[in-house]
Amino acid sequence: MAFNGFQIDPPPSAVTPLWTFTLGDVNYSFDATSVSDTYIAPLHEWNIGGNGIAMISGYAPTEGQWNVNLSQSGASVVFDSSAGVSPVPEPNSEILLFGGGVIGMLGILRRRGN
Numbered sequence: 001m002a003f004n005g006f007q008i009d010p011p012p013s014a015v016t017p018l019w020t021f022t023l024g025d026v027n028y029s030f031d032a033t034s035v036s037d038t039y040i041a042p043l044h045e046w047n048i049g050g051n052g053i054a055m056i057s058g059y060a061p062t063e064g065q066w067n068v069n070l071s072q073s074g075a076s077v078v079f080d081s082s083a084g085v086s087p088v089p090e091p092n093s094e095i096l097l098f099g100g101g102v103i104g105m106l107g108i109l110r111r112r113g114n
Helices: 091-113
Strands: 015-023 026-032 036-040 045-056 062-071 074-080
Touching: none
Parallel strands: none
Antiparallel strands: 015 026, 026 045, 036 045, 045 062, 062 074
């Protein structure tokens, strides 16, 4: 994995690419198209983030937001993307949930009847 380091005080306007790696024949990369930082002194915590584009070979680039949180209690890295489309549940899972509920209710009714 290759990671392009950058100075956060002041933050750069962009880091292209921020990181890249290859797994098998698939290339993964991320361009940070904007960078911002906030230091929260009482918590000894840095929040670094911005907008960016995630890319995987064979797929369309995906825009999103990224955030790295660094603190004394640990670190976390987040990438979030929303295309504005609600996911549609699979019909099979809905049928299983409904069927399981009906069977459970029948079991309860059967016990009460005896």
